[in-house]
Amino acid sequence: MKSIQYYGPMNIKYEDVPIKPPQEGEVVVKVMSALTCGTDVKTFRRGHPVLIKSTPSGFGHEFAGYVEKVGRNVMNVKVGDRVVAANSAPCGKCFYCKREEYNLCENLDLLNGAYAQYITVPSRIVEKNMLILPNDLSFDKAAFCEPLANVVHGVERTDIKEGQTVGIIGIGPIGLMFARLAKLKGARVIVAGRNPIKLKAAEEFAHVDEIVDLKKYPNPEMIFKDFTEERKGLDVAVECVGLPEIWERIFNCVRPGGTVHFFGGCKSGSKVSFDTTKMHYGDIKLMSVFHHTPKYFRMALNHIASGKVEVEKLITDTLPLEKIEYAMQQHIDGKAIKFLIKPWME
Numbered sequence: 001m002k003s004i005q006y007y008g009p010m011n012i013k014y015e016d017v018p019i020k021p022p023q024e025g026e027v028v029v030k031v032m033s034a035l036t037c038g039t040d041v042k043t044f045r046r047g048h049p050v051l052i053k054s055t056p057s058g059f060g061h062e063f064a065g066y067v068e069k070v071g072r073n074v075m076n077v078k079v080g081d082r083v084v085a086a087n088s089a090p091c092g093k094c095f096y097c098k099r100e101e102y103n104l105c106e107n108l109d110l111l112n113g114a115y116a117q118y119i120t121v122p123s124r125i126v127e128k129n130m131l132i133l134p135n136d137l138s139f140d141k142a143a144f145c146e147p148l149a150n151v152v153h154g155v156e157r158t159d160i161k162e163g164q165t166v167g168i169i170g171i172g173p174i175g176l177m178f179a180r181l182a183k184l185k186g187a188r189v190i191v192a193g194r195n196p197i198k199l200k201a202a203e204e205f206a207h208v209d210e211i212v213d214l215k216k217y218p219n220p221e222m223i224f225k226d227f228t229e230e231r232k233g234l235d236v237a238v239e240c241v242g243l244p245e246i247w248e249r250i251f252n253c254v255r256p257g258g259t260v261h262f263f264g265g266c267k268s269g270s271k272v273s274f275d276t277t278k279m280h281y282g283d284i285k286l287m288s289v290f291h292h293t294p295k296y297f298r299m300a301l302n303h304i305a306s307g308k309v310e311v312e313k314l315i316t317d318t319l320p321l322e323k324i325e326y327a328m329q330q331h332i333d334g335k336a337i338k339f340l341i342k343p344w345m346e
């Protein structure tokens with residue numbers, strides 16, 4: 001099969017590799033649609049010790065397609081089924097799984113290899129996180145389940161109430177999906193960003209109430225405040241960039257009694273500082289949420305199938321497999337939200 005193999009930072013190759021035959025419980029999926037993701041871009045630029053432990057490795061983790069082959073003892077899907085699978089599944093046995101904190105599972109083996117014509121899905125993911133698609137749901141849309149599952153998790157745990165004012169800095173695909181889901185919760189949503197393609201998507205995809213172009217207004221704190229009752233500040237302030245200086249900045253946008261959600265993961269070892277007086281006497285809740293669980297993966301599929309989250313609006317362009325390197329570069333240059341990759345496209 002044709003595939004993209006990852007050899008190290010800035011080093012990927014378009015190659016012919018054998019299809020890995022399915023072992024017990026495993027499923028080979030014929031990939032019909034895959035998506036580029038910010039995590040892949042990070043991995044492409046500087047490697048990823050958690051995601052890719054040895055090289056060469058498959059690359060890409062958001063996909064949907066047909067079940068091509070099944071190993072022994074696969075119960076939940078059969079050859080020909082149209083499916084989507086997550087990039088991990090909890091083990092069910094470790095300290096965290098026993099406490100139902102599945103996203104923190106100590107054995108979350110992350111799956112890579114979506115940028116290929118076929119992907120062999122490990123048994124645990126088949127069993128816990130492989131779902132059959134509704135007949136009328138396209139592979140292109142279904143491939144969004146994994147990134148959306150992260151965001152559904154983030155939004156559900158934030159406990160956003162109707163009528164609250166939610167402000168988000170960072171409008172990559174994750175920030176945009178967060179904004180959309182906050183709108184669906186009945187919140188007033190204001191977003192801030194600087195990339196023109198993404199600012200447009202904030203309107204057309206996320207349908208937010210207010211958009212701040214940071215190129216014109218470099219201090220979102222003031223504008224966020226102007227947007228709230230009595231200029232008290234945001235009920236919920238969300239960081240979707242993953243930079244320590246923005247973490248510090250979003251803290252200054254929340255009102256006393258509000259919640260700050262640091263949703264963008266920073267480079268490992270990053271440090272931030274906050275005013276403890278504002279936090280303690282202001283009764284401010286600080287939180288972070290990482291990854292997804294089987295429950296949120298299912299909710300993401302329902303959101304997409306219902307048509308309430310029009311994920312297809314986040315696709316900048318459709319590309320064949322051999323264009324992955326170009327796609328990564330376009331992301332680095334800020335020229336794309338997400339690329340749809342079609343491994344069978346000529």
Ligand SMILES: [Zn+2]
Nearest residue numbers: 037039062147
């Ligand atoms: Zn992703």
Ligand SMILES: [Zn+2]
Nearest residue numbers: 091094097105
């Ligand atoms: Zn576990």
